[in-house]
Amino acid sequence: DNAEALEGLVESAARAQGLSIEADALDWIVERLGGDRGQTRSEIDKLLLYKASDDDKAVTLDDAMAVLGDTAAIGVDDVIAATFDGELVALDRALDRVFAEGGNAVQLVRALQRHADQLHLVSGYAKAGSNLEAAMFKARGLPRGGPVRQRFERHLRSWPLPRLSAALLAILEGEIQCKSTGLPDQAIARRLCLRLAHLAHSARQAARARR
Secondary structure, eight states: OOHHHHHHHHHHHHHHTTOEEOHHHHHHHHHHOOSOHHHHHHHHHHHHHHHTTOSOOEEOHHHHHHHHTTTTTHHHHHHHHHHHHTOHHHHHHHHHHHHHTTOOHHHHHHHHHHHHHHHHHHHHHHHTTOOHHHHHHHHOSOOOSHHHHHHHHHHHHHSOHHHHHHHHHHHHHHHHHHHHSOSOHHHHHHHHHHHHHHHHHHHHHHHHHHO
């Protein structure tokens, strides 16, 4: 399934249960569902069962993260973490896992884009004069605490705005290549992740050398 098909599948399943899906929750869910239809249906059913006894009939981002965060998202999250941390060995392993489990290359690229977009937005607010807490509040949909929040703040420190702008251009180019060149999309996504990870790794090495 491509992203559009997955969106339709999630929304139609939710409507059948009298539920709606908030836009940010839908984006998050689609980014983390793989290409296997049976596994996708299983994850969707699990989420809808979770909401069945809830008076609130809108599936939120918090709902999606509570149900799917430890299963469908873990491989993609590992790729994002290793990419933006510049951890090359960990990235190679995470990519192997995602693709071995049927992960969709275009959706992986979009997950990278979403993370880079969030970093760019918060960095822009901070540069305009907002403190970190205010900048993250303005951006919305960001982690409130815990390891995911710590990771996001670490990436903010290591990816200044010019580097993020270059990353976003590289990600856009990667998505276009996945859709238009006819080359293996997994190879394109892997090359993109490694390219970004090398940027982060080189910046980290340079920072250490200056100390």
